[in-house]
Amino acid sequence: MTVKTLKNSLAILECFASTENALGVREISRMTNMHTSVVQRTINTFTEAGYLIQDESTKKYKMGYKMFIFYDVLSHSSDPHSAIYELMQNLASEINESVFLTYMDNEYGVTTKIAESSKNIKYAVSLGTKTPLYIGASCKVMFAYLEEEQQLELLAYFHEKQSEEEHKQLLAHLKNELQTIRQHNWCMTVGEYNEHAFGISVPLFNNKKEIMASLTISGLIYDMDEQREKYMLEQLLQVSHQIQSHITKL
Amino acid sequence: MTVKTLKNSLAILECFASTENALGVREISRMTNMHTSVVQRTINTFTEAGYLIQDESTKKYKMGYKMFIFYDVLSHSSDPHSAIYELMQNLASEINESVFLTYMDNEYGVTTKIAESSKNIKYAVSLGTKTPLYIGASCKVMFAYLEEEQQLELLAYFHEKQSEEEHKQLLAHLKNELQTIRQHNWCMTVGEYNEHAFGISVPLFNNKKEIMASLTISGLIYDMDEQREKYMLEQLLQVSHQIQSHITKL
DNA sequence: CCTTCTGTTCCGATTATAGGAACACTGTTC
DNA sequence: GAACAGTGTTCCTATAATCGGAACAGAAGG
Numbered sequence: 001m002t003v004k005t006l007k008n009s010l011a012i013l014e015c016f017a018s019t020e021n022a023l024g025v026r027e028i029s030r031m032t033n034m035h036t037s038v039v040q041r042t043i044n045t046f047t048e049a050g051y052l053i054q055d056e057s058t059k060k061y062k063m064g065y066k067m068f069i070f071y072d073v074l075s076h077s078s079d080p081h082s083a084i085y086e087l088m089q090n091l092a093s094e095i096n097e098s099v100f101l102t103y104m105d106n107e108y109g110v111t112t113k114i115a116e117s118s119k120n121i122k123y124a125v126s127l128g129t130k131t132p133l134y135i136g137a138s139c140k141v142m143f144a145y146l147e148e149e150q151q152l153e154l155l156a157y158f159h160e161k162q163s164e165e166e167h168k169q170l171l172a173h174l175k176n177e178l179q180t181i182r183q184h185n186w187c188m189t190v191g192e193y194n195e196h197a198f199g200i201s202v203p204l205f206n207n208k209k210e211i212m213a214s215l216t217i218s219g220l221i222y223d224m225d226e227q228r229e230k231y232m233l234e235q236l237l238q239v240s241h242q243i244q245s246h247i248t249k250l
Numbered sequence: 251m252t253v254k255t256l257k258n259s260l261a262i263l264e265c266f267a268s269t270e271n272a273l274g275v276r277e278i279s280r281m282t283n284m285h286t287s288v289v290q291r292t293i294n295t296f297t298e299a300g301y302l303i304q305d306e307s308t309k310k311y312k313m314g315y316k317m318f319i320f321y322d323v324l325s326h327s328s329d330p331h332s333a334i335y336e337l338m339q340n341l342a343s344e345i346n347e348s349v350f351l352t353y354m355d356n357e358y359g360v361t362t363k364i365a366e367s368s369k370n371i372k373y374a375v376s377l378g379t380k381t382p383l384y385i386g387a388s389c390k391v392m393f394a395y396l397e398e399e400q401q402l403e404l405l406a407y408f409h410e411k412q413s414e415e416e417h418k419q420l421l422a423h424l425k426n427e428l429q430t431i432r433q434h435n436w437c438m439t440v441g442e443y444n445e446h447a448f449g450i451s452v453p454l455f456n457n458k459k460e461i462m463a464s465l466t467i468s469g470l471i472y473d474m475d476e477q478r479e480k481y482m483l484e485q486l487l488q489v490s491h492q493i494q495s496h497i498t499k500l
Numbered sequence: 501c502c503t504t505c506t507g508t509t510c511c512g513a514t515t516a517t518a519g520g521a522a523c524a525c526t527g528t529t530c
Numbered sequence: 531g532a533a534c535a536g537t538g539t540t541c542c543t544a545t546a547a548t549c550g551g552a553a554c555a556g557a558a559g560g
Contacts (some may be wrong), residue, residue, distance in 0.1 A: 001540070002295040004516065005255040005548070009300050010315055017319040025507055035550055040508065043253040049260050050355075059507060059557095065353045065362045069267040070317045071378025072360075103300075103315045111323075112315040128321025246306075251508070254547065255517070275538055285519050289540065309538060506557070526537070528550070 009042045013051065017105070022060035075127065083246050088115035088215075091239045095232050097219035100125065102138040102201075103213060107157050109139040117219065125218070132158050134174070136193030137201035138216040144181040145203055145211035153208055186233060196220055202240040204247055212247070215240045228235060258284060261299065268357070272310035322461070324379065333496050338365035338465075341489045345482050347469035350375065352388040352451075354462060358406050359389040367469065382408050384424070387449030388466040391437035394428040395453055395461035436483060441494045444471055450483055452490040455499055462497070465490045 013031050025043060027148075029036045043061055046052040050066035078245060084101070092099045093117040101113035108130040133154055134143045143151065148171070150248045155167040181187045201216040217232050261282050265273060279286045292415050293311055296302040300316035329426035334351070342349045342365040358380040373448060383404055384393045393401065398421070405417040411422075431437045440448045451466040 001291050002298055003259065003291050005253060006259045006292060006295045007299065009256045009259070010251065010295075010301070014319065020323055026505085036507085037509085037550060037552095038548080041253050042547085043258060045256045045260075047254055049257065050353075051260070054507095060339055063320065063323060065360065067317075067320045067357070068353070068378045069325070069355050069358045069380065070263065070313065071321070071446050072380040073267055073270055073313055074321070075318055075376075103318070105300075105319050108319070109317045110315065112318050126320045126325075128325065129507095130322040141365060153389070160328070179349070195356065198330050271535085276536085286523095286538085287519060288517080291517085294539095304538095501560100503560085504558085507534100507555090509554075510552085511548105514549075515547090516545105516549100518543100518545080520543100521541090523540075524538090528533090529534075530532095 002121075008038070009045075012039060012042050013046060014106075016052065016061075016063050018108075022055050022058060024060045024109075027060075039124035051116055059088075084243050085113055087239050087246075088113060091115065091198065091217075091235060092117055095217060095228075095235055097217050097223075097232065098125075100138060100216040100218060102142075102214045102216060104133065104142050104214075105130075107133055107154055108154040109133055109136075109142060109214070111138075113207075119219075131193065137187045137189040137199030138193075138214050138218075140189065140214075141181055141201040141203050141214045142211050144178040144187065146204075186237065188229075188233075190221055193218075196222075198224055200229070200236055202236055204226075204240065204244055206247070215243060217229075258282075258288070259296070262266075262289060262292050263296060264356075265300065266311075266313050270312075272308060272312040273306050274310045275498075277310075284495050334493050335363055335365065337492055337496075338363060341365065341467075341485060342367055345467060345478075345485055346428060347467050347473075347482065348375075350388060350466040350468060352381075352392075352464045354383065354392050354464075355380075357404055359382055359383055359386075359392060359464070361388075362463075381443065384408075386443030387437045387439040387451035388464045388468075389463045391431055391451040391453050391466075392461050394431040394437065395455075414435065436487065438479075438483075440471055448474055450479070451484055452486055454490065454494055456497070465493060471479075 007152060010027055015028050015031050023031075025039050026036055028043070029035075029039045043052060047054060047061065047064070050064045053064040054061050062150045088099045088101065096117050096119065097118045099115040100111055102109045103112050104110075108133075110124055111131075112128060114125070119214050129195045131208065133139045134151075142153070144147065146154070149229070151171055152164075152167055155170055156162075158165070158169070162186070186200065186202045188198065188200045193199060195216055197215050198221045199218045201214045203211055204213040204215060206212040215235055260426075262278055262284070265278050266279055272403065272459075275289050275369055276286055278293070279285075279289045282289070294301060296312065297304060297314070300314045302311045303314040304311050304485065311328070319463045346367050348367045349365040350361055352359045353362050360379075361375055361377060361379045364377060379424060381389050383389045384401075388433075396404070401421055402414075402417055405420055406414070408474070409417065409420070436452045438448065438450045448471050449466050449468045453461055453463045453464060454463040456462040465486065467486055
């Protein structure tokens with residue numbers, strides 16, 4: 001039992017999350033395959049409530065101030081009592097590196113929880129950071145579990161100038177790596193997301209066994225050696241099983 | 251032309267912005283004066299979309315990961331091309347202190363734009379920070395323009411343990427200060443929000459001449475003297491008129 | 501000056517929502 | 531342990547809100 005009207009409305013709102021540009025009514029209508037009349041009324045409501053504002057000159061719409069009211073709660077939402085966050089913190093202090101929880105959202109990975117290491121040099125990822133789904137361990141490990149069709153759509157999304165042929169070549173290039181990720185059930189990258197950083201990630205799935213999120217250890221490559229790498233991976237896999245069981249219960 | 255269903259749904263979602271606690275269906279039903287059946291369906295939809303999640307043990311709901319997808323856009327939304335932000339930045343560099351834009355949202359002031367000074371010691375307010383509406387210059391200057399009835403409601407909200415009599419006494423105590431704010435059209439506090447900080451604020455109104463937001467200069471009290479104070483106030487008033495005219499056009 | 505965009509509004513047919521009632525479950529009280 | 535008050539959740543139908551076609555007003559471009 002859900003509310004169809006709300007579901008559609010949220011689809012409209014989420015158009016604004018993918019771009020900083022102002023969007024027009026008919027533009028959104030095309031993006032969502034909804035009638036301009038519906039989009040218009042929905043946008044009016046969002047605007048009245050402060051979620052969107054209309055640009056005075058272009059008449060187009062962009063994000064309003066209202067979203068900020070959730071900001072404060074979300075910043076503190078890594079509550080220490082949350083079982084998942086607790087597990088992440090334990091892991092972070094055990095290995096003395098930062099641990100990230102990244103959710104999949106359409107074409108991006110979104111960082112939703114961070115358990116920071118006690119090290120002084122903090123790794124420059126903040127809550128809510130969005131990364132294209134095939135860059136860096138935390139995203140690549142999710143990309144690997146998508147169906148080929150979806151993978152191609154994603155590549156097309158980020159390389160719109162290239163042809164479909166080129167996308168297939170790109171994917172063929174990644175194929176071996178992606179297969180290895182699925183075999184191991186983890187992914188490691190060095191200097192991919194950031195030239196000074198490494199990332200080790202494992203996938204997390206929902207009830208339907210679809211890929212949903214990833215758990216990542218990330219730190220500076222200069223602190224790394226083979227032994228630590230092995231140890232961190234072991235710890236990560238162990239904790240991810242515990243977190244997985246929590247997620248599946250949701 | 252607005253969508254009633256969406257309007258109600260947003261009212262439900264916003265219940266979660268005021269608290270970090272998990273909320274129950276009937277609890278929200280009471281808060282919003284909507285039927286449990288309606289709340290239930292709405293919450294189901296939000297949950298399915300990832301905006302809310304259900305706590306496995308208590309069965310109650312709290313904020314989900316989905317709001318984070320707007321985080322990234324909002325962080326960068328202080329776009330340098332925005333006329334308002336440009337004015338704020340000019341002011342910030344002119345007086346060499348940080349400038350804040352604070353929106354009113356129910357019982358709180360929400361920081362939505364920040365133009366930082368070039369000073370090394372950054373003032374500890376980040377985007378989205380929520381402050382009770384009667385604390386600090388940025389909020390007090392908005393509080394002063396509310397009707398007495400609303401002011402009492404607000405005091406009741408934050409001092410629920412006190413009686414209505416005590417609220418009226420509290421308000422009477424503030425009465426002179428609030429009148430002075432309205433006469434001057436600005437408000438200054440020293441060491442109120444933070445013991446090391448001062449704030450100078452002016453109000454901003456919407457088309458209907460209702461109080462809507464405030465513009466604030468804030469910095470460390472140790473850098474202050476009478477002459478600077480006077481200068482900053484002049485500059486602030488001047489810029490606020492320009493910003494006001496932009497806001498009214500919205 | 502016509503065409504083709506844009507945002508916006510109107511109105512009747514359609515359909516999704518509202519709200520009462522009931523269910524299953526938990527914890528409390530006597 | 532039975533009665534009770536609380537919870538989240540689901541079903542149903544009259545009703546009220548949404549949908550979607552069409553048209554309007556304005557802007558931009560050739």
